[in-house]
Amino acid sequence: MKIHKRILAVATAMVLALGACSDPGSGKAGDTASGGETSAQQWPEATAKLEGTTLTVWAAQSSNQIPAGVAKKFEEATGAKVNIVTIPDGYEQNVLTKVATGDKPDLAMWQPTASMLLPINAKENLQTLDGAPWESKYADGVLDYGGTLDGKRYSAFVSSPSTIGVWYNKEVFEKNGATIPKSFDELLTLARDLKAKGVTPLNEMGGEWWATQWTVQALVADAAADGLWDRVNKNEDGFTGEALQGAIDKYASMIDEGLYNDDIKTGTFAQQAQALLDGKAAMAIATNSLLDNMGSLTDAKTLNEKIGFFPISEKGNRATNHPEQTNAVVAFKTGDAGREAAARQFLNFWLT
Structure with missing residues (x-):
């Protein structure tokens, strides 16, 4: 797959609905001196x-x-x-x-x-x-x-806008005969196979807590397309509901199974980017920001040669769009x- 550092096309995208709140501002039309209306x-x-x-x-x-x-x-x-x-x-x-x-x-x-x-x-x-x-x-x-x-x-x-999916090292995949998973269960099968071969399947930057949401977000992509976030915003579902709690539990089980890097609790964003580039991990579930981070460590040619991307969800290859x-x-x-x-x-x- 050809990677472009600024525009990433995906076959299927879903916009994550975010809760609304009241409008605190009034605005002033025509206020050019202070950056109001800019013609x-x-x-x-x-x-x-x-x-x-x-x-x-x-x-x-x-x-x-x-x-x-x-x-x-x-x-x-x-x-x-x-x-x-x-x-x-x-x-x-x-x-x-x-x-x-x-x-x-x-x-x-x-x-x-x-x-x-x-x-x-x-x-x-x-x-x-x-x-x-x-x-x-x-x-x-x-x-x-x-x-x-x-x-x-x-x-x-x-x-x-950032897309949640799996960034992977092409060289690690080729060396181990890996193919692109077509569902999350296939991803888990691949991760277990890589672990058995002595390869770290996934890298997680648990030391910087903000990115630990991505695996859960990927796991609820199908439910989100079916209206999960609308139901959450209406208090008809919640984070202890079947979809979200189930995704959290599956993520926790992946950690318990040892499918991540040994330093998951202290791993950083910079370390995650370097580990994927160096082939010390086969995959990382993340957004475009990881590509930008890897881009700061190498050039576009190297990225295209080494790094690939595929979307993933519980039942298939649905991608979740998440502007950040x-x-x-x-x-x-x-x-x-x-x-x-x-x-x-x-x-x-x-x-x-």
Whole structure:
């Protein structure tokens, strides 16, 4: 399979429904000085000179390498300075706390869902990105996955919405005669066969708890397509229900069976990426963010040669789509019109 670091096509995708909450912001149309309505004419040329301008970008441990290459090229092209600041995990909670106290960056990696645009008070805190010159550059359908609130766009996708599935080392598969599983039970059969041959079947980064959800999410993909999350949001089902508790129990049994790396409790995101690249593990259940992490350690040619991907679910190869903070960027209203324009220019540079 050919891997592209920014756009990943999957045969079947399901949008994970997230719970809604009340709207805390009112918004001010026409507020161009503070990043309100941004017309197409207000998008600076991508390489316009910006000597003396410093931009701050907030990112998580899982996403701080994503803007790094772009930032370096932007600095070279414009003369600006871009500081990427890593906010500790849990990223979202720490960002919301900082913003609530008035501490804002110029840009930040941020989950492009309504449920995360609401608590950051997008209407008051974020620049609108409507009419951006890069909107037409997206593949068909990408913009439909999020980034808007009440008809206004507040976040820009910098990669396709994350897809939950299995990243695997092609060389390990070939050496051990492995083929792509067509259901989760087939995945377990393969994992047990690899373990019997002395190969670590799966790598998990249990030391960074946020990614331990992916196996459970994959296991409920079929139920989600059948309306699971709608039922959960209506209190007609719950995390102790058959689908979710069953997925959690199966994940726990996989750990108990020793199908993961020995250091699962302390394993990190960086270690997971390196282990898969090095063939120290055959597979990892994760999202696109793992591909970005591996991409920061090697080049696209090596990725295409070594790493493959397949979706998985309980009954088949259904993929779950899950937009996350590694996929999108928001630009803040800082009260500094020059820096706000420079932030829009950075997005223009990145996406065109």
